[in-house]
Amino acid sequence: MNELSGENLLLSDEDCDYVQDYLLQSGKWFSFEYIVFGNLAQSLPASVNLRLWEKMLTSFDEFRLLTYDDLFVNILYNFSASFLSQNDLASATYLTESLDLSKLDHYVLYVRHHVVFLKLLLKYRQDPKDLQNIDRFRNFLLGTQMVDETLFDKNIDALKALDVDIDVILSPERGV
Structure with a gap:
């Protein structure tokens, strides 16, 4: 409850x-x-x-x-x-x-994926305007989506649970 x-x-x-x-x-x-x-x-x-x-x-x-x-x-x-x-x-x-x-x-590889995901997320939380990190994060997520849709969904669910604006990360035209 x-x-x-x-x-x-x-x-x-x-x-x-x-x-x-x-x-x-x-x-x-x-x-x-x-x-x-x-x-x-x-x-x-x-x-x-x-x-x-x-x-x-x-x-x-x-x-x-x-x-x-x-x-x-x-x-x-x-x-x-x-x-x-x-x-x-x-x-x-x-x-x-x-x-x-x-x-x-x-x-x-599986564990490294999760560690890299968490490191990119941590860098994003530390500086949400770091365009280089956002680009790396976007590329990482899109690459994950191509290889393993289930793992991509798990990453997206984790971002949503932490109230991260997924559109900012996934959109190449962020306007941050």
């Missing part, structure tokens, strides 16, 4: 402590931990999210199955959306810069 009413409520301190205690335990993360983290990311304070993000990256580097790829990207999107909707550009920047793309294997 809170999501439908537009309210953005954080978990209570007690619930945050419970989630942190569970997710920060030593040991590997499995799909359940990624699902819990991904689903609760927008209900946790930024400081908790960043701490859990570090734990997740360590766990992801130490052990992962192919099924974790989509969960990882889901968390990346939820985090970025949360930070960008709060206009916390510093945390969003840290998030994208903390990823070591050289450690990714066969699914690297």
Whole structure:
């Protein structure tokens, strides 16, 4: 109901402590931990999210199955959306810069796509009048549309969710 009413409520301190205690335990993360983290990311304070993000990256580097790829990207999107909707550009920047793309294997193109999308979005949010970035963003999105319409739709949905004027990015005659 809170999501439908537009309210953005954080978990209570007690619930945050419970989630942190569970997710920060030593040991590997499995799909359940990624699902819990991904689903609760927008209900946790930024400081908790960043701490859990570090734990997740360590766990992801130490052990992962192919099924974790989509969960990882889901968390990346939820985090970025949360930070960008709060206009916390510093945390969003840290998030994208903390990823070591050289450690990714066969699914690297998919993850790189999402990271580049988030970096272009972040640059756009930092300076919506940067024409060079807008052109790069437009070309990136149109190239994505040619290759994978579903992925393009996912990118557009993410922009809409963050109240980004898609026409400004997709139109070659922006008048910004």
